[in-house]
Amino acid sequence: MREIVIKTENLSKRFGTFTAVNEINFEVYKGEIFGFLGANGAGKTTAMRMLCGLSTPSSGSATIAGFDIFRDTDKIKKNIGYMSQKFSLYENLTVLENIHFFGGIYGLSNQQLKEKSEVLVNKLGLYQEVNKLVSSLPLGWKQKLSFSVAILHEPKIVFLDEPTGGVDPVTRRQFWDLIYEASDSGMTIFVTTHYMDEAEYCNRICIMVDGSISALDSAPNLKLKFKANSMDEVFYALARGAKRGE
């Protein structure tokens, strides 16, 4: 039996009369790359925000890394990393300053920061750019850096909200190499995406339609189940029934 790191029970979020997320139930295992798919407005970002503690669920319950999302938000925060769909580094700070700042607010010591930033800079090949402002980096590098900064404090789970928006396929592939590396080290990756090719990279995929989960399985199993050749077809088969527009 694999260790469960995220577990939700009838988790819902309502804004007035609108139900953004409707009683979702799922489990995510340790070290897994868990893909969260859905059209715009399907509720995937809202679901993720609840899990990160940015939004309080209207009803239901969930545990993250064994902690309750209502009571233990402080403990959860120490154990998760987050990369938002908006690009989330400080443009007018240098690469090194960004690393030190985000590491610093997670309470890493100066010694740890020094070691970790060295490793990180080596891994990303950013020696030349260490003291350059982040605003001068190309988008692909910013995103890789952003991800590396999000996992600097070695969280148990990292949440990625549409992390590869707007970058070319080659850079996207490189980005996924980083994700695999993190996953191999035992980190759980929770990622939302629009891209169906990215869905193929995930261990398991959860497809949301109109605030509910309409399918949850590995990519090969989903294709088999929907008699489809690609994830695209699976997604269209499910999304066709959606009532909420773009």
Next chain:
Amino acid sequence: MKQLFVFIKKEFAHVLRDRKTLLILFGLPIVQILIFGFALTNEVKNSKIVIFDQAKDVSSLKLISKIETSRYFEIDKMLQHNQEVEEAFKTGKIKMAVIFPENFNHDLLHTNKATIQIISDATDPNTATMLNNYVTAIIGDYQAQLNKNFEVPYRIVPEVKMLYNPQLKGVHNFVPGVMAMVLMLVCVMMTAISIVREKETGTMEVLLVSPFKPLLVIVAKTIPYLILSLMNIVIILILSVFVLELPVNGNLFLLFAESTLFIITSLSLGMFISIQTETQQTAMLISLVGMFLPTLLLSGFMFPIENMPKPLQIVSNIVPAKWFYIIIKSIMIKGLGFAAIWKQTFILAGITTFFILISIKKFKIRLA
């Protein structure tokens, strides 16, 4: 604690690296002090006047020479005919005409009463009033001299005394006003924008997901502005003492303590705005329209509150700058102590507490 320090360091980097922010922070107060101190004083100097002296006797000549030596007036022309007076005004350059009747000295010495006609160009009523005051003061001065030499009083002159500002120096009003304005601008707008900017760029979410306490995010954001604003006050005071030659009459420590209170008031307003808004533009607009304009118009610094309609007078009470303006004027110019301003201090503290509490409450709701 270390986390807070890391955060404050980052905030300083943001401010110090952004040339435009720096320019607003330090350029603005200097420019404002200089503009208000020199260019925009409501003091009127070297106004052109004409004199029609029909008496040409000792008293009238003495008075004319007194007027001539005053730096407020410049005698453009000595008139010879009555009709020249109107012509002079028609040129638009002449602000005032002083007309001495025949037998001026004779009347003064024998009937103890003489009249001088003063005609002002009242198209600009403020200037006209001001010039009238100046010339009346000069006449009064002469009267006093006369009465000293001869023991019989010649005329009862109402004593006009300009309290705290005997030379009617304009800068006196402006320095406290500029201080209020600069602090409002720097603290309210800059804090609001810097917090909202993080919301816009998405870094706020990352911060809120981190173990860093949300409220500390706000505190850490305000601290650099608190420090920079205090530096600003030092600059303004140095400028006002050494460039405008306006001394600080009261306790310097009290002045800084009150300024710190007002900075905190402004920061709490900035916090409040930033929590309510989502984009930098909105934050800027609200800061300008909601804070800056009332500060300019309703603090009593540009326009006397007593002259406003009743409803506006009531509204002016919730403008924090009004209280700060009174406090600073009392300390700097009148040299009064805390006993004279405890009420205003108390009100300011009340406004601050109100906004901090409401910000904390709103902030929690948003993040819950």
